[in-house]
Amino acid sequence: MKKLLFLTVFLFLFFSCRQNDDIKTDKDSDYEFQSSDGTITIINPVMRPSAKGMNSAIFLSIKNNSLIADSLFSVESDIAELVEIHETFRVNKDKMGMRHVEHVVIQPDSIVMLEPGSYHIMLIDLYQDAVIGKEVKAILLFKHAGEITITAQVKDLLNISNR
Amino acid sequence: MPRNIIFTFITLLLLLISCSKDLPIVENLSESDYQLLTQDSIIVNFPKFAQGKVVVMGFIFTNCPDICPLTTNNMRIIQEKAKKDGIRNLEFIALSFDPDTDTPTVLTDYIRIRNLDRSNWTFLTGDKNVIKSLLKKVQVFAMPSDSSTTPSGKKYYYYIHTDRISLIDTEGRIRKNYSGSSINIDEIVSDIKLLN
DSSP states (O other): OHHHHHHHHHHHHHHHHHHHHHHHHHHHTTOEEEOTTSSEEEEEEEEOOBOTTSOEEEEEEEEEOSSSOEEEEEEEOTTEEEEEEEEEEESSSSEEEEEEOSOEEEOTTEEEEEOTTSEEEEEEEESSOBOTTOEEEEEEEETTTEEEEEEEEEOOOOOOOOO | OOHHHHHHHHHHHHHHHHTOOOOOOSEEOTTOOEEEEETTSOEEEETGGGTTSEEEEEEEOTTOSSHHHHHHHHHHHHHHHHHHTTOOSEEEEEEESOTTTOOHHHHHHHHHHHTOOGGGEEEEEOOHHHHHHHHHHTTOOEEEEEEEEOTTOOEEEEEEEEOEEEEEOTTSEEEEEEESSSOOHHHHHHHHHHHO
16 A cells, blocks of 8 residues: 555656656747748747857757748848858768858758757857857848848857757 | 676676776877967976876867867866866866967957856967877867858858867876767766776
């Protein structure tokens, strides 16, 4: 009987904790920006801290809510002299590189992550310091969805994607 | 021989092996001497200036917005964990493989914007050929590849480079290499404790 009671309490606590995790995830994903036609949603844009004259990157997720593919082909921001879409790539087991890409395609009803170790919005030659806590505006240009203005929060990003 | 004695013997042997301090020597730098420049423009002789301390060494360039900040962040996490665990006699070194860009002033800015703890962390730059020679010795590859040119004509090179953090013992010998951007923090902290 005691064992049954213990098991019940344990299971209750376990699922309570899981529920809390879910709530946290939902709250995090509330930081969103949407295109005027509602077809594209930008989720949680964040920027790495960097000093004036140096480079930085914006990471975010792009959700395509429509039934046709769309593509991000340009980004504008007053924070840097030049803004490009870049991709980090692995050369072999332990070598990494980075290159400019013309666009990122987002297939219908799917999400593309611009994340550490993968695609990112490259900010070249910052006009001012981007310190932790600061907010930076950028305009994302999509082939179908048009312009989406976002605000990225400057944060330390600690993890690399496993892609 | 009774079975339980054999079992006990094998268990003890396995325990002994797993507790061994013997991290193999990957590269011996103790006889090498590289004159480099710190973020404060002080000339130091590497690895001599850090000899007697266990060294966690990362390889970066400051124009890198993705992989190198991850390496820097990982070094900071290792530094914080080591401090929390009471590990002393530990030095952190970040070597730039882009000395043309990464002058002491640029390195100082890189440290400032990230609010890094400089108490046991030195950033190094220096003469291009000296750095090239050191990179060759430690088998770190770094080569400029793609570039971007700003409207005002500034050209930014991006390196293809080895993603590396190295652990160096108190005598200047590399004992283990890790992926800088995705290092297992517990693993390197455990290895630091073995060498300390």
